[in-house]
Amino acid sequence: MVTEVINKVIKPKPFNYAPVTIIEGEQKSGKSETAVTRLVDPTFAGMTSVILSNGLEVKAEPALNSLGYPVIGCGKLWLPNQEPRRMKIPPSSCVIAKDINIIANFHLYGIRAKYMKLIDIIKRLNDGTIRDCYLDIDEAYIAGDRRQGLSPAVRVISKLGWQLAKRHIILTFCLPDASVLDLRFQKLETEHIVTSYDIESRRITMFIRNRKKYKNTREVSYHAPLYWKYYNPDEEFEIPEVEMERALAMVG
Amino acid sequence: MEEEKDKYADLVTLNPDRSEEIDDTELDQHASASQQEGSSPNDSDLESILKRLFPYFDDDDIKKIAPVIMLGRVFPDNFSTKIYLLVCNLAEKHSDDPNFDVWETETIIEGLCQIGLEGKGRVEAVIISGNTKEQAEQESTKTGGF
Numbered sequence: 151m152v153t154e155v156i157n158k159v160i161k162p163k164p165f166n167y168a169p170v171t172i173i174e175g176e177q178k179s180g181k182s183e184t185a186v187t188r189l190v191d192p193t194f195a196g197m198t199s200v201i202l203s204n205g206l207e208v209k210a211e212p213a214l215n216s217l218g219y220p221v222i223g224c225g226k227l228w229l230p231n232q233e234p235r236r237m238k239i240p241p242s243s244c245v246i247a248k249d250i251n252i253i254a255n256f257h258l259y260g261i262r263a264k265y266m267k268l269i270d271i272i273k274r275l276n277d278g279t280i281r282d283c284y285l286d287i288d289e290a291y292i293a294g295d296r297r298q299g300l301s302p303a304v305r306v307i308s309k310l311g312w313q314l315a316k317r318h319i320i321l322t323f324c325l326p327d328a329s330v331l332d333l334r335f336q337k338l339e340t341e342h343i344v345t346s347y348d349i350e351s352r353r354i355t356m357f358i359r360n361r362k363k364y365k366n367t368r369e370v371s372y373h374a375p376l377y378w379k380y381y382n383p384d385e386e387f388e389i390p391e392v393e394m395e396r397a398l399a400m401v402g
Numbered sequence: 403m404e405e406e407k408d409k410y411a412d413l414v415t416l417n418p419d420r421s422e423e424i425d426d427t428e429l430d431q432h433a434s435a436s437q438q439e440g441s442s443p444n445d446s447d448l449e450s451i452l453k454r455l456f457p458y459f460d461d462d463d464i465k466k467i468a469p470v471i472m473l474g475r476v477f478p479d480n481f482s483t484k485i486y487l488l489v490c491n492l493a494e495k496h497s498d499d500p501n502f503d504v505w506e507t508e509t510i511i512e513g514l515c516q517i518g519l520e521g522k523g524r525v526e527a528v529i530i531s532g533n534t535k536e537q538a539e540q541e542s543t544k545t546g547g548f
């Protein structure tokens with residue numbers, strides 16, 4: 151407990167349990183963005199280099215504030231022919247944290263990550279790619295719908311779910327209603343977050359229930375525009391072709 | 403293991419950020435989501451007391467020695483000498499650093515040593531966690547263990 155309080159800098163936790171977060175909330179309530187914060191913050195905390203807009207990769211270190219947390223959008227950079235200094239990350243750059251591996255089924259910008267569609271994640275389950283990483287699945291009802299609990303896709307992904315600790319994966323699901331998610335995923339959950347967005351203050355509020363970390367439910371809000379440049383809120387997700395074909399057959 | 407890392411490197415994408423589409427002036431003044439979560443007022447009593455008892459430091463050198471001093475034992479006979487030696491050592495290490503503040507460092511080190519004085523930090527941590535456990539047990543008894 152004491153060590154946890156002292157070592158506040160965000161790092162992947164030791165894998166004595168499998169962290170699975172389910173983020174739910176209405177549409178445009180900040181679910182995806184909350185998932186993005188869980189990827190951007192560790193990347194800035196473990197920043198090792200930055201690829202500038204001209205393609206040049208320069209050494210970098212995290213810029214921590216007085217409380218030991220990374221300042222998002224800032225870093226200590228070793229620019230060519232200049233003394234290393236703490237500065238704002240130049241526009242159109244990409245931050246790299248060599249120890250942080252991220253796999254997501256949506257595109258991330260400005261941080262090193264791997265975009266993989268669900269089909270690619272399933273294809274690569276046995277080739278050693280899906281391990282030692284943060285795995286974010288947005289619009290998780292597409293892959294893990296409760297009503298399709300017996301479908302091969304749900305069965306395969308749920309088998310991955312039981313091996314998260316062995317594979318050192320920190321898993322996050324985002325979807326509008328957690329009860330839509332297959333029961334097997336719900337049983338894996340270690341953290342539950344409900345989000346809401348206030349247009350006036352442009353703040354996203356998270357209600358976090360995580361019994362492994364906090365005794366009580368925690369209500370936390372953060373400034374939403376801080377993370378806007380790291381993802382595209384209007385990115386669309388494809389509906390599986392097979393389901394569309396079946397639907398067409400039924401309608402026809 | 404190396405081969406697996408290479409696999410990730412082969413597949414990775416390095417998209418530049420979307421700063422051309424987003425106005426990000428003065429955004430760096432806002433605290434990150436993890437900071438907001440970490441400094442939430444919804445901390446339990448134990449969490450908030452431990453944060454005060456065992457503070458965090460930005461300086462790498464102090465960060466390294468702080469947990470040991472705070473949780474170890476500083477004997478009263480060694481108290482002043484220890485502060486003197488630690489501050490001298492840090493001052494020597496930062497001899498080229500114009501931002502190094504001797505007075506600030508001395509105050510921090512003295513504070514750390516006071517936490518560790520006669521094992522005070524360790525004793526307090528044990529008392530607090532003991533109280534919390536006792537409280538939890540009482541609550542559990544009240545509800546009949548359910």
